[in-house]
């Protein structure tokens with residue numbers, strides 16, 4: 001029994017939104033799911049801009065720009081190594097698992113689900129999603145700051161006494177293979193993401209504040225050809241006003257409910 005009438009009515013509203021959003025998914029052939037930090041919040045990985053988020057504790061200018069790395073590469077390397085260690089115990093939540101199931105279901109009937117993620121934690125793949133475009137990179141990989149060569153798994157350098165570790169190709173400084181403020185996104189990933197978005201019938205935006213370009217504008221590309229827009233986020237965002245269906249709930253609750261409702 002739900003404790004009070006206002007909570008009962010909030011749950012009823014979400015159920016109506018989920019049913020309506022599921023109706024759009026049932027009719028779709030190609031779906032894009034755009035995810036942000038909120039997708040992994042219930043896996044224990046903090047978001048950036050919520051209260052207590054990463055950017056409320058750390059200044060991005062000190063840790064997430066090429067200038068910061070040039071100023072003090074060791075400090076930046078150690079900060080990312082610490083974030084990587086703090087993510088090591090994180091497991092995909094029920095939302096990640098539901099998206100992997102949705103992809104398998106669409107693939108079986110000749111459709112597609114593409115996950116375009118800003119997250120660098122690798123949890124979509126860990127949950128079994130295959131069609132994943134990680135537009136902000138991967139914290140578990142490295143590349144050379146100087147020659148851009150692939151530097152392999154970040155964890156393989158944990159025992160290195162040289163910080164940051166050296167590039168096997170040119171002897172330069174290795175960095176995490178993530179996108180920093182002031183840098184362009186990887187072109188191939190953006191191309192893949194935009195191709196999927198231009199062809200989608202439904203775009204589901206999950207757990208992103210929509211404040212960081214160019215990804216913040218990706219959903220607008222889907223609206224240009226009248227794709228249905230679904231937002232899953234406990235809080236309003238600039239995208240909310242454009243969405244056909246808004247589900248004000250966490251990803252680990254809303255996505256399993258949505259996927260079950262369109263089975």
Ligand code: OAD
Pocket residue numbers: 035036037038039041042047048049050053064118119136179180181206207208209210211212232233234235237249250251252
């Ligand atoms: P933000 O921290 O800006 O936004 C997180 C969003 O998740 C907010 O809108 C929250 O309301 C929502 N949220 C919180 N808990 C949730 C839950 N359980 N389920 C669903 N949503 C929830 O994170 P991003 O939008 O991902 O870039 O930020 C974009 C980029 O800014 C990041 O990729 C990162 C950051 O600087 C780089 O590091 C390059």
